[in-house]
Amino acid sequence: MRYLILSDIHANREALSAVLARVRRKRWDKAVFLGDLVGYGAHPNQTVEMVRALKPLVAIRGNHDKVCSGVEDGEMFNRVALQAAQWTRTRLTQQNLRWLYQLPEGPAIVDDAFAIAHGTPIDEDAYIFGEIEALNVFRQTTFPLCFFGHSHFPVVFGLSPEAIHTVLTTSPTFRFRLEPGMRYLINPGSIGQPRDGSPLASFAIFDSQSRTVSINRVAYAVDRAQKRILDAGLPRPLADRLALGR
Numbered sequence: 001m002r003y004l005i006l007s008d009i010h011a012n013r014e015a016l017s018a019v020l021a022r023v024r025r026k027r028w029d030k031a032v033f034l035g036d037l038v039g040y041g042a043h044p045n046q047t048v049e050m051v052r053a054l055k056p057l058v059a060i061r062g063n064h065d066k067v068c069s070g071v072e073d074g075e076m077f078n079r080v081a082l083q084a085a086q087w088t089r090t091r092l093t094q095q096n097l098r099w100l101y102q103l104p105e106g107p108a109i110v111d112d113a114f115a116i117a118h119g120t121p122i123d124e125d126a127y128i129f130g131e132i133e134a135l136n137v138f139r140q141t142t143f144p145l146c147f148f149g150h151s152h153f154p155v156v157f158g159l160s161p162e163a164i165h166t167v168l169t170t171s172p173t174f175r176f177r178l179e180p181g182m183r184y185l186i187n188p189g190s191i192g193q194p195r196d197g198s199p200l201a202s203f204a205i206f207d208s209q210s211r212t213v214s215i216n217r218v219a220y221a222v223d224r225a226q227k228r229i230l231d232a233g234l235p236r237p238l239a240d241r242l243a244l245g246r
């Protein structure tokens, strides 16, 4: 099976379109979404509909999906994120809002092959930034392989019986094979708001047969996404950061 792994789209239609155009020529069998479909960007309905159209699809919710659809009120959000979530809630169609509202909490197990989580498999809203958080998750779980999102930073944490390793990915394509006896926590990066210093949209493909993962970066019309954010009256920092990848 070839799994298309998508995370943190954040209503960025331009970025998602570029990713889907790229994978149209690649074969994939199942789409897997790690949460945060909306919030920040200017096209919540379009991006929800684009993801809903991917079949077959396994999807879990992110913290922004919860606040934008009314599962939570966003009291932990900063001012900009909350403003974007409130704007998003007024724009979503009833159907899309309901679809987001019913997205399940992670972790989920996909085909007995791997786990997925938004933040971590222990707490959907917690972050894995570095080895300390990764080690903590490895210790409290037994998954050999888990894909996670939320930090918007593409990275691989590998745990051998002796040590934990961090592998930073390289652009535009980073391909590696999972080694037997190792456990992995892998972030495919963010499609709609990358934060690793590169503005390129980021996604992964996992081939369960060859046990290889590729993390791929795709250029898209950042200026168009920025213009849409400003035209919508959303906070300017949400537009500015897209060009910086921060």
Ligand SMILES: [Fe+2]
Residues within 6 Å of the ligand: 008, 010, 035, 036, 062, 064, 150, 151, 152
């Ligand atoms: Fe996110």
